[in-house]
Amino acid sequence: MKIIIIGAGPGGYETALLAAKRGVEVVLVEAGSVGGTCLNEGCIPTKAFCKNAEVLDGMKEAEMFGITGLSYGFDFKAVTARKNAVVQQLRSGVEGLLGHKNITLVKGKARFKDANTVTVETDGNLQEFMADHIIIATGSSAASLPVPGADLPGILTSREILDLNEIPKRLCVIGGGVIGLEFASIFRSFGSEVTVVEYCKDILPRFDTDLAKR
Numbered sequence: 001m002k003i004i005i006i007g008a009g010p011g012g013y014e015t016a017l018l019a020a021k022r023g024v025e026v027v028l029v030e031a032g033s034v035g036g037t038c039l040n041e042g043c044i045p046t047k048a049f050c051k052n053a054e055v056l057d058g059m060k061e062a063e064m065f066g067i068t069g070l071s072y073g074f075d076f077k078a079v080t081a082r083k084n085a086v087v088q089q090l091r092s093g094v095e096g097l098l099g100h101k102n103i104t105l106v107k108g109k110a111r112f113k114d115a116n117t118v119t120v121e122t123d124g125n126l127q128e129f130m131a132d133h134i135i136i137a138t139g140s141s142a143a144s145l146p147v148p149g150a151d152l153p154g155i156l157t158s159r160e161i162l163d164l165n166e167i168p169k170r171l172c173v174i175g176g177g178v179i180g181l182e183f184a185s186i187f188r189s190f191g192s193e194v195t196v197v198e199y200c201k202d203i204l205p206r207f208d209t210d211l212a213k214r
Contacts, residue, residue, distance in 0.1 A: 004029065004118055004129055006110045007137035009036020013094060015135060020102035027129045028103055029110040029120055035091050036139050041159045044090060046182055048083040049162075053189035076167050076190065083162070145174065158183070168192050176203035 001024050005012045008030035016026045033040050062070050098105050106129070108122035118134065120127045142157035144150050156164075158179055169192065173184045176198030188194045196203065204212040 001025070002027070002131040004110075004131040004134045005137055006118065006134065007036070007139055008034040008094075008098070008105070009137060009139045010038055011139070012036070012135070012137035013098060015137065016103050017097060017100065020100040024102065026103045027106060027131065028098065029106045029108065029118070029129075031107070031109040033091060034094050034098065034105070035087075039090055039094070040087060041162060045083050045087055045162050046179075046186070048086045049079070049186045050182070052079045052082070053186045057189050074191070077165075079190075080163075080165075171195070172197060176200075177206070178204070 003019060003024055004027045005016050006029050008016075008028050012028060012030070013034060016028045019026050038044065056074065059070060059072050062068075106120050106122065106127065108120040108127070110118045110120050113119050113128065116132070116134065117128060117130045120129065142159060144157075149155070161183060167187065167190045171184075171187050171192040172195045173180045174197045176196050180196060181203060184194045184196050198205070202209060202212045
């Protein structure tokens with residue numbers, strides 16, 4: 001038996017590993033980096049930033065705990081470098097797991113030829129793969145606001161904000177959900193003047209009201 005999996009995020013690579021361990025031949029196709037949104041553009045890099053923000057806030061509040069005479073600076077390039085190193089380390093770990101003998105990792109964009117065949121363009125070369133079953137695990141992409149000006153320079157999604165070269169003096173976050181508030185908190189700690197805009201009457205609209213108030 002053979003399967004093709006399009007997308008090497010958590011859904012794709014975990015399925016590939018499980019199938020491979022059961023003796024199934026797997027072709028895993030990924031157009032970008034393995035690990036998906038969580039590893040490359042979501043949970044992991046943002047939590048790396050969160051840790052930096054936590055340490056920085058602790059330094060700012062040190063005198064409250066009787067620690068005086070501290071002198072420190074803030075190097076955002078070093079913060080970004082640490083975030084990238086954490087992501088790369090975990091990505092390398094996933095790539096190592098995908099070295100299983102039953103898994104063929106193909107880098108490129110997959111297109112369906114028919115119900116059992118996909119073509120993948122890699123470095124200008126077109127490869128064709130056939131399988132009994134094909135699993136689509138391509139994940140999601142950031143939604144753009146349906147308003148005029150949403151494509152202007154300076155408008156960032158949760159992907160681009162992770163690759164800034166400097167801390168913005170002012171930052172407006174549209175959306176007071178989990179991701180929006182996480183970035184708002186991080187960049188407030190980093191020194192930005194942050195405004196959060198939320199359409200609903202409360203922030204964290206899908207969560208308990210008591211939690212939102214806190």
